[in-house]
Amino acid sequence: MPRSLTSRRRWRSDMRISIIAAVAENGVIGRDGGLPWRLPEDMKRFKALTMGKPVIMGRKTFESIGVPLPGRPNIVITRSRDFSAKGVHVVHGFKDALDKASSLVGDGDEIMVIGGAEIYRSALAFASRLYLTEVHEAVEGDARFPDFERRRWREASRDRHPGYDFVVLERINDDVTIQAF
Template identity: 40%
Template sequence: MITIIAAIGNKNALGKDNQLLWRLPADLKHFKSVTEHHPVVMGRKTYESIGKALPNRTNIVVSRKENWFAEDILIVSTLKEALKFAKKINEDFFIIGGGEIYKQTLDVAERLEITQVKGDFDADTFFPKIDPKVWQKTDESCHEKDDKNNYDYCFQTYQRINQK
């Protein structure tokens, strides 16, 4: 199963200047628990914003930049290659960003794991619109901000309505 996982603010805000817009340790913990021991597919800019390979996951990075190299990751030049490699490693894998990768994979994903961060943010990168004719919310768990998490947030799971 191809799952897109993302944290998005109001108006589908994802990030600005290749950085996250909020500090939300609960989301990072959730992300780790969901993606650990599965391949993760990301764009080069997302990898660079993380700064290292994510442990206990096969990190597949899509990059068109020639002679670009990083340790402990698999680098491919196309998204099609990335999806092929991920599927060979494990039928269940995650698309973890960024904005362009999300746009290009929304049509092939079967599930969305969304952290909806309750706040308005100045963003330059956005998650694609989640069309209610295509996606059905199947689970939601909401939490109020606390001393560690600066915003109210909800973990949401969506399933594609018409499986291909």
């Protein structure tokens, strides 16, 4: 998984950065600070895929959950210098989150980006895998998954269910060089 990041800080190239999200047909991922659906199997999959791995999220996502996710290091990105929460690592940018995550994982470990929309947008350039739950309906909502070029991703697996599919996409060209932003 060759990657480089031009930066003053050290970012480990052996980390796999993955995004996990449930996305409606119209791109909606959230409504009024929560999920616009109830999919128990999706929640089980989320827990299984993220357990023991660092999770990166935005402040609004953290506040919608209400507590740190147990069994995994929680990294919360916020612009507010006054924000603090017990049981989480608070950082002030996506690159800072990667730096923190790199100090919390072993060689070749996976870091999970769990939302929200702005954090997904930042993470897409770094991610080599997307774990998507494709919800088979258009729903009302105020948060959307960012547009991305699907042709740059290969479908590694699809598990079909009534009303949704579990899909894993892997970046076709994993040789990504990212310049500091």
